[in-house]
Amino acid sequence: DLDVTPIDPDVNTVDKALNSPEAMAQALSKVYAGFAVTGNVGPAGSGDVAGVDEGESSYWRLWFVAQEFPTDEAVNGWGDKDLPTLSQVSWTADNSFTRAFYYRSLYQVTLANEFIRQAAAYGTEYADTDRQVGEARFLRALAYYHALDMFGNKLPNIEEDKGVGAWLPQPWGQSERGPELFDFIESELMAAIEVLPAAAEAFVGQANKDAAKMTLAKLYLNHAVYRGQEDVAYYQKGKTMVDEVIANGSFDLMDADDVAGTDAYSPYEFNFLADNHTSNEIIFAISQDGNYSRTYGGTTFIVNAATGANKDNMGGGAWYGTRTTKALVNLFEADDARALWFTDGHNLEITDQSLFTEGYAVTKFKNMKRDGSKGDNASSEFVDTDVPVYRLADAYLMAAELDIRINGSVSATSLDMVNELRTRAGVGAVTSIDLDFILDERARELYWEAHRRTDLIRFGKFTGGDYVWPLKGNSLPDGGSISAHYELMPIPPSDLNANPNLSQNAGY
């Protein structure tokens, strides 16, 4: 009697659970779901990550919060524990959000490892297993890439063949900036490209060859930060990847040709709407669905937290919290169609972090469809807008930046592509560009798409006092200098305590 097995229809031991191709697809689906929702019950109730409010444990919510709040692009005024210090760039070692992203991203690695192990045990006879393992390897590399960007090269190496048990992972490398984790991610992505479907054959929301190439290109573009030293060969590899993505032909910039008579928004905005799965400009998206994928994270967080009095025009719930700063707003020329602000009742100047009406509200991400109707969830609380992880516009700007970093100047092809973006936005074409222009243009084109912190670090403008913005260094109204150690987030003390093999990043 004391040897029990689960009697719940929804719970099984692994041998009983993974008994069919459909079950393998369900297990792989969990690895994807870990990027889109927060647990087994939507919107909350059975979270994957412990020690954090479940809504706050969403992968993209945490990634967005880390990439945007400490920059000129976003400020949040809620009293959530440890949230204000992100906007102030004054966090300490045990910050709840950096800790939660550490656990969320490495949970994704652990999940992918499990899928790869069990596919070898239970999936060998099924037709799709090789491709599924490739998807899991891509998703693992993506999570590791984001974790590398935030925490550096001393992250724990969660070995694929070690299962569950009392073992202590070793760090990837002994230095914060180094080659070990970088090399692993690179080789994994190279391997995944071989088995992933081409973008044209993949579902929206599914991993594809170009998603892997874009991740490689990002890795190469930022290699000097991650590895601690610059090597032009990596820029060249990155350019090759970006060129392959652009040359693919599967992707197409949303522009005037794509506009139908029923469209209520500009082509740029098609990428950030509830039906953005129709945008051919998006290379890889994390699916979001207000009915099937309910979460308080992802785009639900991005849209709702940016919504206040303009609720009816945003299509989601109104959570009143996130705004942008004058530093971003002032980067735009007049009439730039990408400057999507709601300003009624708002001041541009921020004097008090907690006041929602200080700083403009951002209306770029909406739960509205192209025809002006709202997303499908009845309460409008849960947003349908997919997370655009990589867009063709990003590839264009990366191509131009890589040109300059390789040759010192931009090629005519890349310049044309940059001007395509500007023309779409209704601002004038440029004839010559440099790195500073690239950084500003990336902010104008890609703000709130969770690239900003990485970009500012690559350009050497995140820390120090050369470039400041409101709340940087907890200073208002203009911002102040911060210490260089903030370029890396802290390893959570909870894991340092649990695993004596690990060590803290400098400065924490």
Next chain:
Amino acid sequence: HSWAQERAVSGTVLDETGSPLPGVSVVVKGTTKGAATDFDGRFQLLLNNGEDVLTISYIGYTSKDITVGNQTSLSISLSPDADQLEEVVVIGYGSVKKDDLTGSVQSVTAADFNQGAITSPQELVNGKMPGVQIVNGGGSPGAAATIRIRGGSSLSASNDPLIIIDGVPVSNEGVAGMRNPLNTINPNDIETFTVLKDASATAIYGSRASAGVIIITTKKGSKGGLQINYAGNVSVSTPTQFVDVLDADKYREVLVAQKPAVEGLMGDASTNWQEEIYQNAISTDHNVSVAGNIADVLPVRASIGYNNSEGVLRGDNLQRTTATLNLNPKLFDDHLKVDASVKFSNIQNTFANQGAIGAAAAMDPTQPIKNENGEYFSWTNPDGSPINIAPANPVALLNQRTDVSAGNRVIANAQLDYKFHFLPELRANLNVATDRIMSEGETVTSPEAMFNVESLGKGLRTEYTSEKSNDLLDFYLQYAKEFGESRFDIMGGYSYQHFYTENTGREFLGDEAERGVYVDRYENYLVSFFGRANYSLKDRYMVTVTLRNDGSSRFAPENRWGLFPSAALAWNIKKEGFLAGSETISALKFRAGYGVTGQQDIFDNYPYFGKYTRGNEFATYTFVDPATGQIMTPMVDPNTGRNVPYLSLRPEAYNKDLKWEEATTYNVGIDYGFYDDRITGSLEAYYKQNTDLLNTVDIPVGSNFNNRVISNIGSMEARGVEFSINTKLVNNGDLFWDLGFNVAVQDNQITQLTQVESETYLGVETGDIAGGTGNRVQIHTVGHPAYSFFVYEQVYDNEGNPIENMFVDRNEDGKINDFDKYHFNQSAPQVLMGINTSVSYKNWEFSASGRANFGNAVYNNMAALNGHYNDFETSGQFLGNINANALETNFNTEILLSDYYVQDASFFRMDNIMVGYNVKSLFGDSINARVYGTVNNAFVISNYEGIDPEIFGGIDNSFYPRPRTFMLGVNVSF
């Protein structure tokens, strides 16, 4: 002063099965003074000096003379044969003579229960026993209470004591739709409430005994003729205190001064939202019982009870119907004793929406309940849609959502005790029992409800069911024998118990198909072997040894079995020659015990092996076909039958090494009596060490499927001293005055929390508060008590007012951050006191009881959350009320983590005051009646500024206020 030479003695006469004997003659030897026991077997007598021997007689039983000596409250067992009269105490798997008791056991019988409007059993004994803390969950009728014996000493596993009802250990797990599983037992049916505190008493229950054991026995059939008793009462409860927020006039004045920009949002009404949601609640309780002996062979007791209790929150209601039947026959020349009982209860709950409590404190008082269209006022966007972050209309919350449940519970058991014909010293005891609970409930939100954006215009209905069963089989053999001055009593047995739970739920949004369907099923088994040996020499020296071996299905085979030993000895010093003649000291016994107990209740039935769990249809990942734009729905949801995206399969974290948490307890005690037991009591001290704590700890990331896993890591220790004294201050023919007092001083400390010791590790934050998300005000840290508050130290100006957002830089690094927080006070009381008194004069009686706690603090979450001016408005779109504390602090912004809000919550509460009148010999001798009135929760004395200082866990957030209750009751027996 001749009156001082008189004393009262009361008692209960039981037969050898422990059933009360009514109609027993109790006469003071050598006089005509005497009494007869009532149908509950109780009597009360006044003894003059020199009157020390009572003759107890009853047909069919051997008359006995008993020397009262130093005792004032007797439990006397009559036997049909020549057995000794004895005062017995219930213990695990049996009972012992009180004189032979070696462990720390405290018992309260029906005669001494608290009186008043009591709907849940635990309220009967609150304040009566030192070291037993009972905190009810608030003013809702029948609300669950938290019971802590000696403070509890586990961090992540359960700290609830094991509760045993008529030999059936019951599950402490909550039941959907039931406020408190314990209140399925009608307090009127309870005969004794016994608490086993130290490990030498509890170790016989092994792995479930770490948090103490409570044994409840119900009233049984009796020997005499049929007696009928009616007890009924009616009570009125009134709310005593509201959260201190601004009234409409003050609101207008302060808002205009502080936030002139939004004064245009104010309305013209003056609404006291808290007065609108509370009411005076009326409750009634009726009980009829019949007890007697059918055809002289079948002692029986049957009872029916009905309770209808309203809560002070409008719409809150509990209706309970109970029925019990106890059969206690004896067969085969009394060699086979049968105790069979069935306890049935039906509970109908109507839950008021407690969201109204917080909303009433946050809602703008200048707004009307309903607007001119007759619709509930609600904050809206320009298009008329509700602003869902604005406070909801509290009256709408109550009226536009219904929440009802109904549940049935049956506890049935049959206990057969057979005394072998060829060897009467040997007994075999078999107990077979089942406990079944079935409940279902439904919540309906009206389509008009503006407070639920999703269901607006559609309505939302949620249904759930819960089914639990607990099946038990116990068997033991007991051998008792006297050899000269030695007495042995050896017992050994086996126990099997199976717990099963099934919960289901689903919801319906408007006319749409059902959704959110779930079915949860789980079970666990416990198999045990146990034994006990008692040895007593010359009635002076007693030794008890117990051993239990528990096997739980919750752990892997290697760790499954746990051995829990205990040993205790007692020395009855009074019986030694040098004290036997003492007139001052009437009783003196020394006890010492040691024991190991365990804890396995970790709220997870399968924690040691890997599992995959299927997610629900709202937590899927969608693939979209780019050609059609359609979401792919490749599988059928087994719970709903609908086509859905792949329901994800999640590997769950587990710990194959999980095992018992262990507690080692040392206990010493002295039981004393002075002046013929006019003063009695006991003094105890204990030390308890918990090791291998079942604790949810951070584990190395990547080594499991969660970053926190339940593990056996950590240790803590607890120590305490308990003292009780009961005195008979006055005792003459007409006037009696008893006074009792008890006090417990307790303290705990965490001694280990992590596998690897770390000086930089602060500990595990706990104590979630309202305000932002993820904010916590308590922490478990090595070297500090569990649940210590952990906050910033507030800086004050010269006038003693707190300065907004200014805290002491305790580590002097020039920055204020997490490292400046400090341990400040704790939520558990360090000193607990109980005091009770009763006075009777002729037919009048009066009693009162109260409790005091010291050294406990409460975080005033209501003041921290709403006590600042920015809380008037968040967005310029709506207004909210603020806590009046803002007028003292003048804070503009929300300051959550300041020690300013951690307030001393020491208190004295007058729990019960009772006045009664006994009408004796109504209509001849056949009818006795008693009329009485009580006040429960009469008053509280405390410096705490929030609504109530007694909040378990120490965080005061939207607490359902405890009402003051006035009750009028009557008892009639004939």
